[in-house]
Amino acid sequence: MKVLLLTLLAISLPVLGQHNHHEHGHHSSAHRKPIEGKDKSAVLEVLAKNDLLFNAFLKKDSALIEKHAKELQGYVGSTHTSLLSNVKSNISKLSSIKSTNTNEENLKAYEAFLNPLIKVVQEYDVGRNYNVFSCPMVKKSWLQNTDLNKEVKNIYAMDMLECGSQDTAF
Numbered sequence: 001m002k003v004l005l006l007t008l009l010a011i012s013l014p015v016l017g018q019h020n021h022h023e024h025g026h027h028s029s030a031h032r033k034p035i036e037g038k039d040k041s042a043v044l045e046v047l048a049k050n051d052l053l054f055n056a057f058l059k060k061d062s063a064l065i066e067k068h069a070k071e072l073q074g075y076v077g078s079t080h081t082s083l084l085s086n087v088k089s090n091i092s093k094l095s096s097i098k099s100t101n102t103n104e105e106n107l108k109a110y111e112a113f114l115n116p117l118i119k120v121v122q123e124y125d126v127g128r129n130y131n132v133f134s135c136p137m138v139k140k141s142w143l144q145n146t147d148l149n150k151e152v153k154n155i156y157a158m159d160m161l162e163c164g165s166q167d168t169a170f
Contacts, residue, residue, distance in 0.1 A: 069097035135164035
């Protein structure tokens with residue numbers, strides 16, 4: 001009897017896990033539009049520069065945060081891909097990120113810039129490295145390079161750094 005129950009449990013767990021996986025809004029790369037050439041290079045460079053800014057927030061280094069925000073703003077402003085048009089329309093938010101601001105003020109500006117970039121990652125196949133994470137407690141989403149940061153790193157609630165979940169699995 002125990003063997004039968006264990007067998008049934010072993011069979012049902014992967015199925016339950018797959019069902020639960022879809023319930024939480026996970027996306028697979030099969031649903032994203034392909035991008036190539038200069039468009040993909042531009043988006044990947046924006047994501048790499050965004051990752052530097054994200055990690056500066058993790059380090060709580062306000063001078064580095066301002067530096068990377070300026071670099072990201074400059075790069076996004078110089079790109080010529082229509083894929084980033086919504087992101088580009090929010091780059092002015094990055095200019096309000098200053099080392100003299102509170103972390104909360106800088107995060108508010110960053111979030112306004114980041115939300116359109118999240119949509120790009122959800123819509124276009126930029127590879128598997130960048131995934132969307134969110135925290136239901138602060139009701140915010142962010143991008144993480146899951147090759148560098150596999151665990152949840154909630155920059156919006158540094159006192160609860162691990163609070164949140166990975167919403168996509170590209």
